[in-house]
Amino acid sequence: MATQPSRPADDSADLARVVDLLAAQVVAQYVSAEQDLIAEVADYARRGLAAPVGSAARLDMLRRMQIAAHRVAAELRSRATPLARRVTDEARRSGAAAALRTLTRLTGAHPSLLRTLTAPQPEPVTAHALSSVITMRLDLQRNLEDAATRVTRFGDDAYRAAVARAAESEIMHGIAPAAAQRGAWDELTSQGITGFQDSRGRRWNLASYVEMATRTAVQRAYNEAHEARMAAAGISFFTVAPHAHPCPLCRPWEGRVLSSRYPSGETTTQSALSDVMVTFEVAGTVDQARAAGLFHPNCTHTLVPYLPGVTRMPPAPDWTSADERAYRDAQRLRTFERAVRAAKQREQAALTPSDRARARADVRKAQARVRAHVAATGLLRRPRREQLDLGNG
Numbered sequence: 001m002a003t004q005p006s007r008p009a010d011d012s013a014d015l016a017r018v019v020d021l022l023a024a025q026v027v028a029q030y031v032s033a034e035q036d037l038i039a040e041v042a043d044y045a046r047r048g049l050a051a052p053v054g055s056a057a058r059l060d061m062l063r064r065m066q067i068a069a070h071r072v073a074a075e076l077r078s079r080a081t082p083l084a085r086r087v088t089d090e091a092r093r094s095g096a097a098a099a100l101r102t103l104t105r106l107t108g109a110h111p112s113l114l115r116t117l118t119a120p121q122p123e124p125v126t127a128h129a130l131s132s133v134i135t136m137r138l139d140l141q142r143n144l145e146d147a148a149t150r151v152t153r154f155g156d157d158a159y160r161a162a163v164a165r166a167a168e169s170e171i172m173h174g175i176a177p178a179a180a181q182r183g184a185w186d187e188l189t190s191q192g193i194t195g196f197q198d199s200r201g202r203r204w205n206l207a208s209y210v211e212m213a214t215r216t217a218v219q220r221a222y223n224e225a226h227e228a229r230m231a232a233a234g235i236s237f238f239t240v241a242p243h244a245h246p247c248p249l250c251r252p253w254e255g256r257v258l259s260s261r262y263p264s265g266e267t268t269t270q271s272a273l274s275d276v277m278v279t280f281e282v283a284g285t286v287d288q289a290r291a292a293g294l295f296h297p298n299c300t301h302t303l304v305p306y307l308p309g310v311t312r313m314p315p316a317p318d319w320t321s322a323d324e325r326a327y328r329d330a331q332r333l334r335t336f337e338r339a340v341r342a343a344k345q346r347e348q349a350a351l352t353p354s355d356r357a358r359a360r361a362d363v364r365k366a367q368a369r370v371r372a373h374v375a376a377t378g379l380l381r382r383p384r385r386e387q388l389d390l391g392n393g
């Protein structure tokens with residue numbers, strides 16, 4: 001019924017789908033390059049370590065590893081610009097399209113809105129939205145280039161770890177392999193290319209760094225275009241809909257009114273559908289909410305138009321202990337999935353048959369942990385996340 005008050009419904013499922021899709025595409029390229037590089041240096045290590053110390057084959061090992069790392073880094077660096085452009089353009093288009101669908105749905109339900117809103121149009125991009133999308137694209141491009149640059153050091157890291165592994169073998173000679181400590185080589189190959197640190201000091205490996213950078217850029221470009229499209233149609237107020245998978249940073253903004261055109265505090269304005277005046281509270285601007293944590297990395301909230309006198313706010317939900325548990329359970333599953341991938345990587349790059357057998361046993365142990373956690377929590381197991389190439393091979 002056209003006169004029914006509407007409850008806010010957001011585009012979070014669409015945003016989540018776009019973020020997952022684009023991040024998977026970018027991560028796939030970096031992870032497969034990383035896989036190939038690890039396999040290649042493992043091959044040089046097996047051959048180099050089989051040769052006597054001081055032999056030409058041993059000395060050649062470092063040079064070959066360095067050349068391989070530089071080659072892979074150069075390939076990845078050359079892809080940063082086109083990838084960043086494609087990903088942010090796609091995110092921007094998707095955000096604008098989702099906003100257009102939402103506006104069309106609203107004016108379909110409430111035709112009299114067309115008195116105050118500009119009729120939905122395909123793609124008006126404001127100068128502000130365009131310049132922020134360019135900033136996001138350049139940010140992503142720089143992050144992807146930084147990731148590629150870090151790959152160049154992998155040749156030296158691999159050489160040091162391989163030589164350390166050889167020394168361990170000599171020391172451990174005669175001791176059962178099961179008693180051997182996990183050495184530098186195992187550490188290197190299970191973690192992959194590491195050494196990334198973000199502005200908050202958190203440490204990442206190549207895949208998680210590239211994924212974080214891409215997800216952040218996609219989410220920002222999508223939301224920027226989404227908001228700009230709605231603002232261009234004449235939407236002045238927004239809200240954030242309650243979410244199936246909330247997080248503590250976003251919860252405070254759910255159900256509150258945000259506006260970049262009206263000051264914070266009590267606002268009286270005409271109803272979107274009639275001449276009746278309505279009074280409500282503006283909690284702040286979208287930028288203020290963002291600065292306070294809304295739209296943090298991996299957030300899938302999107303803004304919803306708040307139509308004065310029409311949108312009925314759901315009661316602001318509390319962050320319950322069940323929410324907290326669901327959030328932590330999902331985080332723990334990600335940790336267990338990463339452990340499976342790390343063990344598989346170690347297995348693939350193992351330098352000796354006994355190292356490989358040990359890694360294989362670790363893969364099974366890590367998989368058993370995933371199964372037990374999934375069974376205990378009712379979470380959905382996604383085997384793709386346990387694959388070395390994240391299922392993108």
Ligand SMILES: [Zn+2]
Nearest residue numbers: 250299300301
């Ligand atoms: Zn959120």
